[in-house]
Amino acid sequence: MARIVVLTGAGISAESGVPTFRDADGLWEGHRVEDVATPEGFAADPDTVLRFYDERRAALAAVEPNPAHHALAELERVLGDDLLVVTQNIDDLHERAGSTRVVHMHGELLSALCRSCEGRAPFRGALLNRPACPGCGSRDLRPDVVWFGEIPYRMEEILDALACCETFVSVGTSGAVYPAAGFVQQARAHGARTLELNLVPSEGTHFFHEARHGRAGDLVPAWVAGLLG
Ligand code: APR
Ligand code: ZN
Secondary structure (H helix, E strand, O other), X not given: OOOEEEEEOHHHHHOOOOOOOOOOOOOEOOEOHHHHOOHHHHHHOHHHHHHHHHHHHHHXXXXXOOHHHXXXXXXXXXXXXXXXXXXXXOOOHHHHHOOOOEEEOOEEEEEEEEOOOOOEEEOOOOOOOOOOOOOOOOOOEXXXXXXXXXXXXXXXXXXXXXXXXXXXEEEOOOOOOOOHHHHHHHHHHOOOEEEEEEOOOOOOHHHOOEEEEOOHHHHHHHHHHHHHO
């Protein structure tokens, strides 16, 4: 069981050029979150939702991991199983930096979920043109992302890790969306030391033993260097 659990959010990918959700105008690439990140939004206008995630998936080609992702990959090379990264992000920047122990609790852009057979499969193309499910052949694939009102992935594994870890670190997340926003309190209740690394104080900043504010690309490498130093 991992000694260190790091929760990451949109802020860790911001310096790579992936937009965050809650910083600017309250819109996500020009869309209201309710329209593109809820089952109701998908039912109302599937083409808009499929096109939206197709664009996000295509945009991954233009971004690269930044020093914060690389520092966590470096930490995993040293700690192995003693580090678990739990990310709310649907991009693949942790993996591209070299991290292998990553839980995508809100799903992944590079995966598709079949609404007929409920199978999940790696996916790199466009969903808008209704490709066939590799498992059952039906043309009923949706983005494999967890929308508001849906249950995040691998919660049991995450809660076990929070209960056992010695250190919990939250990087680049606003603390506005549960259940991730409650992880700090769960880890702390089980005795973990808790640290926030974020551009500004998050909504839950007072739940942490310590908070450092600045850019993830500076704060995460500095924290890792301190641990490994
Ligand atoms: N370095 C560190 N933190 C940053 C940086 C940066 N360079 N840039 C922005 N931040 C911080 C912001 O100040 C903010 O507190 O990252 C946080 C990003 O918050 P959100 O945009 O709310 O993203 P996140 O917390 O990941 O959102 C959670 O909400 O819409 C849903 O499912 C979606 O996973 C997402 C979830
Ligand atoms: Zn299927």
